[in-house]
Amino acid sequence: MSTLVFVESGEGKVRKTSLEAVSYAAALGAPVTAIGMGTISKEELGKLGKYGASKVLHAGDGRLNQEVIQAYAGVLVQAMNDEGADVLVLANSSLGTPVAARVAARIDASLATNVVSLPDTSSGFVVKRSIYSGKAFALVELTHAKKILAIRKNAAQARETGAPVEVIPYDPSISDNDFKTKITGSEKATGEVLLPEAEIIVSGGRGMKGPEHWTMLEDLAAALGAATGCSKPVSDMGWRPHHEHVGQTGVKVSPQLYIAVGISGAIQHLAGVNTSKYIVVINKDPEAPFFKAADYGIAGDAFEVVPRLTEAIKAAKE
Amino acid sequence: MKILVCISHVPDTTSRINFVDNNTKFDTNGVQFIIGPYDDYALARAIELKESAGATVTVLNVGLAETEPTIRKALAIGADDAIRVNAEPVDSYFVASQIAAQAKGAGFDLILMGRESIDYNSGVVHGLVGEMLGIPSMSPVMKLDVDGMAVKMAREIEGGKETVEAQLPLVAGCQEPIAEWKIPNMRGIMSARTKPLKVVEPVTVDSGVMLREFELPPPKGSVRMISPDNVQELVTLLKSEAKVL
Numbered sequence: 103m104s105t106l107v108f109v110e111s112g113e114g115k116v117r118k119t120s121l122e123a124v125s126y127a128a129a130l131g132a133p134v135t136a137i138g139m140g141t142i143s144k145e146e147l148g149k150l151g152k153y154g155a156s157k158v159l160h161a162g163d164g165r166l167n168q169e170v171i172q173a174y175a176g177v178l179v180q181a182m183n184d185e186g187a188d189v190l191v192l193a194n195s196s197l198g199t200p201v202a203a204r205v206a207a208r209i210d211a212s213l214a215t216n217v218v219s220l221p222d223t224s225s226g227f228v229v230k231r232s233i234y235s236g237k238a239f240a241l242v243e244l245t246h247a248k249k250i251l252a253i254r255k256n257a258a259q260a261r262e263t264g265a266p267v268e269v270i271p272y273d274p275s276i277s278d279n280d281f282k283t284k285i286t287g288s289e290k291a292t293g294e295v296l297l298p299e300a301e302i303i304v305s306g307g308r309g310m311k312g313p314e315h316w317t318m319l320e321d322l323a324a325a326l327g328a329a330t331g332c333s334k335p336v337s338d339m340g341w342r343p344h345h346e347h348v349g350q351t352g353v354k355v356s357p358q359l360y361i362a363v364g365i366s367g368a369i370q371h372l373a374g375v376n377t378s379k380y381i382v383v384i385n386k387d388p389e390a391p392f393f394k395a396a397d398y399g400i401a402g403d404a405f406e407v408v409p410r411l412t413e414a415i416k417a418a419k420e
Numbered sequence: 421m422k423i424l425v426c427i428s429h430v431p432d433t434t435s436r437i438n439f440v441d442n443n444t445k446f447d448t449n450g451v452q453f454i455i456g457p458y459d460d461y462a463l464a465r466a467i468e469l470k471e472s473a474g475a476t477v478t479v480l481n482v483g484l485a486e487t488e489p490t491i492r493k494a495l496a497i498g499a500d501d502a503i504r505v506n507a508e509p510v511d512s513y514f515v516a517s518q519i520a521a522q523a524k525g526a527g528f529d530l531i532l533m534g535r536e537s538i539d540y541n542s543g544v545v546h547g548l549v550g551e552m553l554g555i556p557s558m559s560p561v562m563k564l565d566v567d568g569m570a571v572k573m574a575r576e577i578e579g580g581k582e583t584v585e586a587q588l589p590l591v592a593g594c595q596e597p598i599a600e601w602k603i604p605n606m607r608g609i610m611s612a613r614t615k616p617l618k619v620v621e622p623v624t625v626d627s628g629v630m631l632r633e634f635e636l637p638p639p640k641g642s643v644r645m646i647s648p649d650n651v652q653e654l655v656t657l658l659k660s661e662a663k664v665l
Contacts, residue, residue: 112578169577171547172556194543196576200559200593203547206513212628213513215542228632233540237437239635240540242511246628282556283586290580298578302664326665344562344597345580350433350538351457351596359664369434373538380662382654383643393643398657402648411651418655418665 105130106187108178109138109150110197112290116146118299119193119253121153121260126253127191128154128263129220135159135185137272139174140167144269151267153260157185159272165281169197173280175204180274182209182248194252195298202252212244215252232257235350235373254377255299256356297346300329302359303378305348307333307371309364309386309404313341318408319363325415331355333365349374363404367392384408421475421566421588423466424526426519426533426545427494428456428509429487433538439634446539446634455490457601458534462592464599465564466532467498473566476500478528482509482518488617495612496604502617512540513627516548521623523553528589530571535560535593546593556586559593 105127109120116138127134136155138147140162150158161177178201182190190205192198194215206213212227218239219230226243232254233240297303304323306316316330323330330346337347348355350373360378364385365371372395375381383392388401400407431437431451438447455463466477479494481487482505491502505518523531531553536543543559550557562581563574566588573584576595604612646654659665 110578117578171558172550175547175551196560196578199543200547200557203512203516203544204551204557206544207516207548207551210628213542213544214629215544230635231540233634234431234437235433235538235541237637238439239637241632241635243630243632244628245630283558283584286583286585288577288580288582290577296579345576359658359662373433380658380664382658393645395640396643397641397662398654399643399645400648400651400654401645407648407651411654414651414655415665418659 104133104135104185104187105189105191106178106182106185107134107136107155108174108190108192108198108201109136109147110193110195111138111142111146114142114146116142116150117193118260119195119255122256122258123191123193123253124150124153124155125261126220126258130189132189133157135187137161137178137181139177140169147269148266151264152262154263155267158267158269160269161272161274163273163276165276168285170281170283170285171197171200172204172283173276174201175208176276176280177274178205179208181272188248190250192252194254199252202250206250209248210246211248211250212246213250214242214244216254217251218254218257232377235354236377237373254356256358295327295329297329297331298353298355300355300357302326302328303331303348303355303357304328304361304363305331305333305365306336306363307365308335310336316342318405322361322408322412322415325412325419333371362392363408365392366390367395421469421473421529422527423469423475423477424480424523424528424531425459425463425466425477425494425499426480426531427459427463427490428534428537428539429453429481429483429490430456430537430539433457437636439636443633443635444631453490455494456534456537458536458538458595460601461596461598462532462534462594463494463497463499464602465594467602468599469566470498478503480505480519480522482507482515482622484508491617492612493604495615495617496608497602498608501615504617504619505622506619507622510631511627511629512542512544513548513629514625516545516552517625517627518622519545519549520552522620523549530566530588531591532594535595543593546591550591553591555589555591557591557593558584558586560595561592562595562598564592564594564598
């Protein structure tokens with residue numbers, strides 16, 4: 103019995119969500135094998151040992167530099183087999199979740215995505231999933247021998263408990279058939295912090311009055327080490343790119359702190375943020391519905407409050 | 421081109437979520453049901469492809485008789501015919517198995533659906549169906565163009581997007597801005613009444629996932645208001661009370 107963890111990376115670094123997945127897997131108790139794919143250094147992958155991996159594999163085949171869903175699924179199926187793994191853990195992400203689906207269908211595994219808790223194994227294998235866009239949970243029992251768990255971002259904590267381990271090259275057989283989809287280009291956000299995995303998010307709505315005022319939010323985000331997000335009208339109007347749209351039909355986030363500026367708090371927006379640990383709302387309108395969902399609120403003009411807040415945070419960090 | 425659009429029948433996004441029967445059933449009391457918002461994008465794109473490139477669009481829903489108004493709405497928007505698999509959509513594997521059973525051998529070139537349903541939020545049905553049918557799957561897809569057998573897509577990745585090329589047949593999980601939602605017009609609503617809606621019985625599936633119970637999150641405490649002239653207080657609270665700074 104062992105647990106396999108699919109490790110995602112970006113710009114040569116293991117993603118934070120994958121560190122969380124490794125720590126989650128370690129907490130299951132069985133030995134953990136982590137597997138990284140494509141362009142990533144041995145040093146970076148070796149660090150996974152610190153988070154609880156007892157073995158780290160690297161599938162370095164050049165074709166895997168492209169994050170092709172089917173090909174990644176094929177590698178994971180083989181790795182589970184080779185490692186005798188009965189559980190696969192990965193991040194609930196735009197790559198992890200579709201990959202998990204294909205692996206599950208191929209090996210007839212019980213699959214749970216959006217998992218927010220460690221399993222309760224007192225009777226069966228029961229995990230808690232977030233459903234209804236964070237408005238409820240479901241406790242589900244996974245009954246098949248093989249299980250796949252996609253862990254929601256920020257639901258598990260990445261913990262350094264051990265030491266780096268040596269990385270073992272892994273050379274699965276990959277069929278060209280798995281590369282029927284070809285990635286022809288990509289555009290990535292330039293910010294330091296990725297929105298889906300950010301600990302702190304500063305988000306702006308229509309109350310910001312125009313894209314030219316975003317520097318104010320970016321300054322606040324920079325002071326906090328935060329990512330920036332926006333409401334649906336803002337991305338619909340083209341003030342900000344779609345991948346920054348937080349809400350029911352955009353990115354769903356679960357940061358430690360969500361700061362909403364000039365967002366009224368339509369229920370569709372709340373559906374994307376209601377699993378945040380703390381919510382701060384800054385809005386000119388004291389009747390804005392978002393205040394009801396907030397922990398802290400400031401009813402005031404964003405153009406005055408935000409620069410002041412940025413200065414206060416800078417001062418507090420000094 | 422033959423397009424299959426799989427739609428979910430889900431509570432309106434403004435619904436209050438409650439459970440009954442010892443937290444094992446969703447409380448439908450006073451709840452409005454709609455086509456899943458992501459599925460609605462998939463449907464809108466399918467109708468656009470039908471208009472621009474020529475295609476037939478079949479909608480499929482896994483659900484009991486109460487989902488028929490939702491299916492009729494999809495027909496009113498412009499789908500040609502519909503299939504209802506007569507079963508409660510208990511989990512993703514079950515639903516995917518039903519879709520695969522209907523699609524197998526039916527000659528669909530393109531199978532579209534939302535990236536996820538907004539009730540169970542699993543986001544895996546497209547991948548499961550792709551694997552079950554042995555064809556590629558892609559999600560979340562924000563742009564999809566078809567030229568002959570070639571498909572060009574844009575897919576959202578963590579903090580960005582990538583462009584992807586593939587060949588039909590293909591399964592895609594869609595999200596905005598792939599198309600604008602379409603509102604049915606009176607002619608669509610009239611013609612939807614007579615469009616074929618076939619009801620089929622489900623195939624048997626052991627999905628390996630069993631619901632134990634639902635749970636609601638603890639109620640939120642009330643908001644603490646801070647004067648706009650005293651942002652320092654907010655910083656202090658975030659540091660010492662919330663401990664997030």
